Amino acid sequence: MTPGKRAERSLDALSFFVSDARYGLGAFLGVYLMTEHGWDAGRIGAALSIGGLTGLVSQTPMGALVDSVRAKRALIAGATVLVTLTCLFIPLAPYFWPVALAGVVGALAGVTIGPTLAAISLGVVGPERFAGRAGRNEALFHLGDGMISLAILLTAPFFGSAVLFWSMGFTMIASVLAAAAVPARAIDHSVARGLPPGAVPVQGASAWRLLLGSRPLLAFAACGALFHLANASMLGLVAQKLALQNLGQGITLTAASAIAAQSVMVPVAAMAGARADAWGRRPLLLAAFVALALRGVLYTLSDNTAWLIAVQLLDGVGAGLIGALFPVVIADLSRGSGHFAAAQGxxxxxxxxxxxxxxxxxxxxVVRAGYDATFLAMAGVAALGGLLFWLIMPETRGMAQR
Known part of the structure; x- marks a missing residue:
């Protein structure tokens, strides 16, 4: 097997197993803190926001680090280990500031994983094949996440919340082995940072200057902010609602909700990567906004457990499209700059x-107005984001190199 083929098979395994570390415990953390330690939704949101802010301000410098280092395999392996260790620390000290501090450390490592995986992939396959590779990465990421959620669903009734932490330990080891299996010589490090093969990056240029000098990048950034404002809290809120309505089954039902979404994300992400060059990026991203707005409205129509989990299928459409096309659009708009990972940041x-x-x-x-009012507000934000995207975001397929 050639180094390129070995590298792609290893990227498949890495994309699959790193899913458990990329976002830490995710929605399970809120349910765990609520059901095991009596936290309310407001306290959970405040603690998670501290880690979120850390991830927010660290994305650009961590992206610049990804661009600058050649040891990208070691970087993604180390980040995976660090995220896992912070999650394993939480049961030992389930109090506000220890949980917030663990979120800070985990965020610093977590924001490194996605750009590093994308950079390695770009360096292996090149820009011509990157859309398909990015879609495959995202599909395998969601498949891995769904399989882990299925394992939690099947084992949580017998072993309780401990299975959350066992699964993270297993996938950490598998991710490190997969990263080590990518042949170093298969990665073109100039291409991995968005340059032609063998090119030297321009000294003194910055990723922020790239953003501020590109109207399409500014439009993509602004519209994406509205998408995530509407989307980021939805699964967590549904998980909390299910946990309150079905006492003792919070972890199990959160896993079921995640599986429902992941079952759709896998084919949607694969389709997005396969068809992005033929159909363009813009119509696929518009569909993500439509699915998110519809999802927020549908949550309010019934409190039935089966209904809430079924509506979660729409998360697979929105998140699958955004996740698969985010690095593709950034690669389109940063080509030739040498700031691919930093631009992602x-x-x-x-x-x-x-x-x-x-x-x-x-x-x-939720504390002040209830779950339904919150879901409708999130749906309105998603609709606004979709309208803005339709008005100001151009098609990025085939844009000229910067």
Whole structure:
């Protein structure tokens, strides 16, 4: 097997297993703190927002680090280990400031994983094949996340919340082995940072200057911030609602909700990567906003457990499309700059503003107005984001190199 083929098979395994570390415990953390330690939605949102803010301000420097280092395999392996260790620390000290501190450390490592995986992939396959590779990465990421959620669903009734932490330990080891299996010589490090093969980056240029000098990047950043403002808190809120309505089954039902979404994200992400060059990026991203707005409205129509989990299928459409196409659009708009990972960090920072605000605002809205009013507000934000995207975001397929 050639180094390129070995590298792609190893990227498949890495994309699959790193899913458990990329976002830490995710929605399970809020349910765990609520059901095991009596936290309310407002306290959960406040603690998670601190880690979210850390991730927000660190994305650009961590992206610049990814661009500058050649040891990208070691970087993603180390980040995976660090995220896992912070999650394993939480049961030992389930109090506000220890949980917030663990979130800070985990955020610093977590924001490194996505850009590093994308950079390695770009360096292996090149820009011509990157859309398909990015879609495959995202599909395998969601498949891995769904399989872990299925394992939690099947084992949580017997072993309780401990299975959350066992699964993270297993996937950490598998991710490190997969990263080590990528042949170092298969990665073109100039291409991995968005340059032609063998090119030297321009000294003194910055990723923020790239963003501020590009109207399409600014539009993508602003619209994405609205998407994440609406989307980031939805799964967590549904998980909390299910946990309150079905005492003792919070972890199990959160896993079921995640599985429902992941079952759709896998084919949607694969389709987005396969068809992005033929159909363009813009119509696929518009569909993500439509799915998110519809999802927020549908949550309010019934409190039935089966209904809430079924509506979660729409999360697979929105998140699958955004996740698969985010690095593709950034690669389109940063080609030739040498700032591929840093540009992901800059735009991700703006998107992250929406995500951080979502966690804090939604938690307080639930306390004051209830779950249905919060879901409708999130749906309105998604609709606004979709309208703005339609008006100001151009098609990025085939844009000229900077």
């Amino acid at each position: 800059v735009v991700g920072t703006v998107h992250g503003v929406g995500g951080v605000l979502s966690a804090g605002i939604a938690g307080q809205m």
